[in-house]
Amino acid sequence: LAKTTQPISMDSYEGQEVNITCSHNNIATNDYITWYQQFPSQGPRFIIQGYKTKVTNEVASLFIPADRKSSTLSLPRVSLSDTAVYYCLVGVMDSNYQLIWGAGTKLIIKP
Amino acid sequence: NAGVTQTPKFQVLKTGQSMTLQCAQDMNHNSMYWYRQDPGMGLRLIYYSASEGTTDKGEVPNGYNVSRLNKREFSLRLESAAPSQTSVYFCASTLGANTEAFFGQGTRLTVV
Numbered sequence: 001l002a003k004t005t006q007p008i009s010m011d012s013y014e015g016q017e018v019n020i021t022c023s024h025n026n027i028a029t030n031d032y033i034t035w036y037q038q039f040p041s042q043g044p045r046f047i048i049q050g051y052k053t054k055v056t057n058e059v060a061s062l063f064i065p066a067d068r069k070s071s072t073l074s075l076p077r078v079s080l081s082d083t084a085v086y087y088c089l090v091g092v093m094d095s096n097y098q099l100i101w102g103a104g105t106k107l108i109i110k111p
Numbered sequence: 112n113a114g115v116t117q118t119p120k121f122q123v124l125k126t127g128q129s130m131t132l133q134c135a136q137d138m139n140h141n142s143m144y145w146y147r148q149d150p151g152m153g154l155r156l157i158y159y160s161a162s163e164g165t166t167d168k169g170e171v172p173n174g175y176n177v178s179r180l181n182k183r184e185f186s187l188r189l190e191s192a193a194p195s196q197t198s199v200y201f202c203a204s205t206l207g208a209n210t211e212a213f214f215g216q217g218t219r220l221t222v223v
Contacts, residue, residue: 032210034209043115089212098169
């Protein structure tokens with residue numbers, strides 16, 4: 001079964017830039033890459049979505065290389081409130097089309 | 112504008128009991144999903160409904176059934192609960208196949 005791969009955990013300090021990479025070798029040709037944030041006891045919340053190159057919004061940037069087999073979520077100047085689990089989500093073509101969630105990266109921000 | 116509403120928030124069942132988890136969205140979304148999330152794990156898709164009137168199996172459908180009652184509502188039924196179904200269940204909706212998903216607050220289910 002096609003899947004995505006992310007680091008299990010990362011930690012950083014307030015004010016730093018944090019980059020989380022997800023690999024997705026079987027991404028469907030025309031599909032988007034989406035990242036979500038999840039706090040304990042809550043449902044995931046959309047952060048950013050992109051198809052190729054670079055996308056930026058008010059909270060993050062998403063870098064996607066030309067082959068689209070990976071993507072990097074970049075969080076600028078993190079704060080303690082960015083401590084959460086971050087998931088990548090892609091559509092893949094296996095025997096049929098499926099949306100595949102990564103296992104999540106637990107990000108801990110220290111003061 | 113409530114978004115995605117799930118009920119109940121918590122439930123304890125005995126092995127063999129049945130129950131239905133309810134989900135409703137008020138965003139006029141076409142697609143709805145049921146996921147389960149086990150402790151420390153990512154989301155696994157149980158069933159989804161790409162549009163009103165259709166339902167399809169996801170990664171872990173065994174032991175569950177779904178009904179897309181109308182465009183707003185998508186219910187998940189456990190016919191005979193098992194301890195392995197202890198998990199947090201999330202309902203989500205999207206306008207299209209891989210567009211921004213909106214999640215409910217989750218249902219924490221314990222089967223004893």
